Amino acid sequence: MPQPDTIPAQRAQPGHRVLCIAYPRAMSLDITGPMQVFATANDVRQRQGLPAFYELVFAGLEAGPVSLSCGLQILATQGLRQLRPGANSTVLIPGGDGVVEVQHHSGLRQWLQRTAPKVQRLGSVCSGALILARAGLLDGLPATTHWCRLAELAAMERPIQVEGDRLHTFDANHPQQRHIFTSAGVTSGIDLALGLVEADLGRSMALAVARHLVMFVRRPGGQAQFSPLLAAETTQAPRLAGLLEWIPGHLGERLSVEQLAAQACLPPRTLARVFQQELGTTPARYVERVRLQAATTLLSQRQASVSTVARICGFGHPENLRRSFHKTLAVSPQAFAERFGTG
Template identity: 75%
Template sequence: MKRHNSPTASPSSPATALHRVVCIAYQGAMSLDITGPMQVFATANDMRKKQGLAPFYDLTFAGLTASPVTLSCGLQIVATHGIAQLSIKNNSTILIPGGDGIEVAQHDASLRAWVQRVAPRVQRLGSICSGALVLARAGLLDGLSATTHWCRLPELSALARDIHIEGDRLHTYDASHPKHAHIFTSAGVTSGIDLAISLVEADLGRAMALAVARQLVMFVRRPGGQAQFSPLLAAETRHAPRLAKLLEWIPSRLGDDLGVEQLSIQACLPPRTLARVFQQELGTSPAKYVERVRLEAASALLSQPHASIATVARLCGFGHPENLRRSFHKTMAISPQAFAERFGMHPPS
């Protein structure tokens, strides 16, 4: 059975074996880097159980040796396997967390050698937060885009051997990219949860990812950063091939009239047909989709320094700032001002 360089079989195909997710726990690892992503996979199993389906994920905590591991917060977990004793199959995902303990873990020769050995055999190998330093020292990020916690970016850059550092991204997982579907990284702490949601979507489909996100009270893709905007659109065009050109066109015309008549002309489809295709492929109406893209664009702009709410409202097609405020309150339950103060470099003028 060959190793996959792309996501698991299509969501509609039955799983013939549990997909094993192994999270490597070492002394001083960040607890949320481990428990956050693993809870996402566990919740996906719970959702499947409620649907009368078998679990998809087999979750394993492994240590450098089989022993108790004390995490950075003082929580102690038991690594039931040592990495040397793990039976790694090709339908496996390996995750390397970050944390203060990475100062020692990244220099552990046994961990580095093990990661190098299993990398060609597993379906996916990724890192959470500063766990990217382990992958970099193992030479597995050469020629790839990579990210990590913002405070570790200079360190990752110093290790770079043809690594393209992308410090503004939540993660580099890309199910359509042959390399980034196999080796990937994520930014600080909670971005590991964002990464796990993306893996669930690749494995089990968007509906399951939405169900898991809803259960965990989180966004499928977090607003608040420029990096989240383009990946969202790329994913949507893959899921909606009949609308691909239209969905790529919409972001370049956010300040224009994007009513159903204009969209129908651009898509070369009658309005009723367009509405039906949107519902079939994206599960929403053209108007709601346009509002969502405008909101994502506004979120990205508001995260920039000195972004004016009035200017953002005009550029993104909301017209009056009050329309932007209503959309933010309806979707995120916060104001654009509060969003900018939380995610932006400076509050808006």
């Protein structure tokens, strides 16, 4: 769908309305997380003697109570037919289990298509990106969603630039990406909302809100650091099942292609071909992923130092571990341990 030329402003207009469209079995945090960021910005402004900037509207497919995936009910004060969002509005579409059905809701799809050219901004949280994609609103744009929905988004026959390791695609300096945008899994909707506050009210306000909510104003790394690294199960690769079960117990060894081939009783070339056919990767890359998974587990449990983790997981030198972390998770081993350590 063509992007409007009538919404070039980077900053939201005074008295800005934020409309969140709830639907049955939407995820509560996809709704309350971003909306609390805007509410906190209002609180900070009022403590500074300034008027509230955001007007928060909870709407639904129809007016009335909406049951969310956690069992909580919220009251939608307006339904789609009553909503009249204008150029001073931001519309947010949450994700959740209910997206499976609601992405095919023709009334919502048509409302989004009519509304998109009229509002200043329209974005999604988590799997809400699937709803925008079904409406054709992500065509030609970068988009992300929850890591478990990325394949579904990529499988849609739409010209969407799926980017799996971004927390959100809002870009205040890019006309299209500050008009229509997406965010990744669940709490990344809060990161998105902070980005919108920064664009509207400046970095100092975004910092004040982040400080109040005890969070990063810009979280380092992408969503890959939260998703399972090892999606391939041994059931997907029956010819390699024995080898895949053997590898985790021998990570400290060299694990060359020749050693892996000998363990699997296959010639090295055949092993490489089977890995590519059944797992879509090379033996060396698969081993690195298993080593990285083991390292993240040890670091999150605070069971060993970075240098010890590097050694016992087969990275050898800590620098090799650091490079692997930055390449895959966009964060250092030290930062990962500090952020996710539970021991």
